[in-house]
Amino acid sequence: MTKRIFWCVSFVLGLTAQADQPPNILFIYLDDFGWKDTSYMGSDFYETPNIDSLANHGMIFTDAYSTSANCAPARACLLSGQYTPRHQIYNVGTRPRGNEKHRRLEHIAGTNKLGLNIITWAECLKQAGYRTGMFGKWHLGPSPKAQGFDVAVEHNKIPGMRGHKGKNGEYLTDLLTERTLDFIGEKSNKPWCAYLSHYAVHTPIQAKNKIILKYQKKGGGELHRDPVMAAMIQSVDEGVGRLVSKLKKSGQRNNTVILFYSDNGGYGPATDMAPLYGYKGNYFEGGIRVPFFVNWPNKIKGGQKTDEPIIGVDIFPTLLDLSGVNRPDQTLDGVSLKPFLLGQVQTVGPRPLFWHFPCYLQSYDVYEEQRDPLFRTRPCSVIRFGEWKLHEYFEDGALQLYNLKEDIAEQKDLAKERPAMVSRLHKMLKDWRRDTNAIVPKALNPQFDKEAEAQAIHAARLKLRPVK
Structure with missing residues (x-):
């Protein structure tokens, strides 16, 4: 596609004093x-x-x-x-x-x-x-x-x-x-x-x-x-x-x-x-x-x-x-x-920050710090607003809520304790996805094998090395 014509010029070159450059x-x-x-x-x-x-x-x-x-x-x-x-x-x-x-x-x-x-x-x-x-x-x-x-x-x-x-x-x-x-x-x-x-x-x-x-x-x-x-x-x-x-x-x-x-x-x-x-x-x-x-x-x-x-x-x-x-x-x-x-x-100023990743990213050999040992991440969207951060995972519909001021390590999921905050952030996240026409994966993968996934997760966790 041909690039749109735009106008960005707002200064004049050739000034003599560096402070004015x-x-x-x-x-x-x-x-x-x-x-x-x-x-x-x-x-x-x-x-x-x-x-x-x-x-x-x-x-x-x-x-x-x-x-x-x-x-x-x-x-x-x-x-x-x-x-x-x-x-x-x-x-x-x-x-x-x-x-x-x-x-x-x-x-x-x-x-x-x-x-x-x-x-x-x-x-x-x-x-x-x-x-x-x-x-x-x-x-x-x-x-x-x-x-x-x-x-x-x-x-x-x-x-x-x-x-x-x-x-x-x-x-x-x-x-x-x-x-x-x-x-x-x-x-x-x-x-x-x-x-x-x-x-x-x-x-x-x-x-x-x-x-x-x-x-x-x-x-x-x-x-x-x-x-x-x-x-x-x-x-x-x-x-x-x-x-x-x-x-x-x-x-x-x-x-x-x-x-x-x-x-x-x-x-x-x-x-x-x-x-x-x-x-x-x-x-x-x-x-x-x-x-x-x-x-x-x-x-x-x-x-x-x-x-x-x-x-x-x-x-x-x-x-x-x-x-x-x-x-x-x-x-x-x-x-x-x-x-x-x-x-x-x-x-x-107060404003939400957003992330959207509708894909999969396979795991390293190191996998202590992710939701499961097979993927570093599965399809998700995330929002941070103030001290609050909400993860949404599309496979299982999971919503995870963290207060980064009190829990920078994201170890205590507060979703059940703070349902109103979950609802507020989730609405902001869904509205943003709508406004940006974000693609959300919905169709099931016909090659998915629940038993094979469970076996692979079990095998990986058997060799999981201790968290430092």
């Missing part, structure tokens, strides 16, 4: 990076001094969420500013997941490409005069250059690279950092937006041997103990340090806003988000609550930490608002965080 934007987006995977969020093993410094001199959001518990839908929501029912990227790929005999409902395929009719924030920034670059994981089908990026270095299209390592000893995290450094160092009178979409710390878990050895000698903590994951995270952190140093040396630091974010919760077999329950692939807090902070010297007051709930669809309007660019003629589901970031308002 629109800000540069460095958006660091990590893959499978968990809520507790930095020192500033409480890791007892990983070392992230450069990330910590940025976070502690900016505004930290403790209740930041991805719009999805896995990669592709989270990225689609981020770039489009829309929840999953609108763009219909629900999963990574469109094939069914898990054993067909264990799936009670029909397969909802969705799509695996972000439609070219959908306007991205990169397109808005580019049309308004920004130089735009994407470095790393794209995962949305068409080339990034077709959706607003002047420069595109896709991690899976770099010759000789297998996983995180190249045939000549290159390390992907370093290579992507280098390309980003080249981009921000180019001579230009235009502001720039660099979207550094690291493949780290996604599987395969691979790191530099020298750094692995460091963490093997260090010894694990109570929460985190994987030396290869720790080494991967250190390489990301070192890259962040190099980027900040470059910005300082080139005189761009004060006019560059830096955002740090992750696409979903951490990889269950290698990290832990405790006290959160869950991990990448499910809709408990550990699967969707992620690290997020914004740093902008002399604009955003440092040393701030907030529990205001925010979500991935808020990034689109926030980027446009920070850069002074008008919104496109397109539904945006989030709100701009700019007034809150700059201290102009005291709260983002």
Whole structure:
């Protein structure tokens, strides 16, 4: 479909005083990076001094969420500013997941490409005069250059690279950092937006041997103990340090806003988000609550930490608002965080946050923190409103209610004790699904075998290792 014509220009380039220029934007987006995977969020093993410094001199959001518990839908929501029912990227790929005999409902395929009719924030920034670059994981089908990026270095299209390592000893995290450094160092009178979409710390878990050895000698903590994951995270952190140093040396630091974010919760077999329950692939807090902070010297007051709930669809309007660019003629589901970031308002405001996943996602070998051992999640919708969170699961109609203020680990289901709250949130969730034309699986899967499912669950639970 031909992309709609839109108008995003709202500033004039070529101003002489840097203070009057629109800000540069460095958006660091990590893959499978968990809520507790930095020192500033409480890791007892990983070392992230450069990330910590940025976070502690900016505004930290403790209740930041991805719009999805896995990669592709989270990225689609981020770039489009829309929840999953609108763009219909629900999963990574469109094939069914898990054993067909264990799936009670029909397969909802969705799509695996972000439609070219959908306007991205990169397109808005580019049309308004920004130089735009994407470095790393794209995962949305068409080339990034077709959706607003002047420069595109896709991690899976770099010759000789297998996983995180190249045939000549290159390390992907370093290579992507280098390309980003080249981009921000180019001579230009235009502001720039660099979207550094690291493949780290996604599987395969691979790191530099020298750094692995460091963490093997260090010894694990109570929460985190994987030396290869720790080494991967250190390489990301070192890259962040190099980027900040470059910005300082080139005189761009004060006019560059830096955002740090992750696409979903951490990889269950290698990290832990405790006290959160869950991990990448499910809709408990550990699967969707992620690290997020914004740093902008002399604009955003440092040393701030907030529990205001925010979500991935808020990034689109926030980027446009920070850069002074008008919104496109397109539904945006989030709100701009700019007034809150700059201290102009005291709260983002009361509003519900939504998740919709009408698909199945098969289990890891680790499955302590999910509803059953066969799937990290089965088809569901979720709403958070204030301190309350409601899960709805379509196979069995289960409604689970949690008070996150009192029970961040989602261990006490209050659905029976608080039926009025369940009804209120369920109505909000159903109304939202209606308004977004969300697809809800209803047809039964003819291949489902109740006995085979029961046997598989029993066999899995026999080898369930103790919860830490």
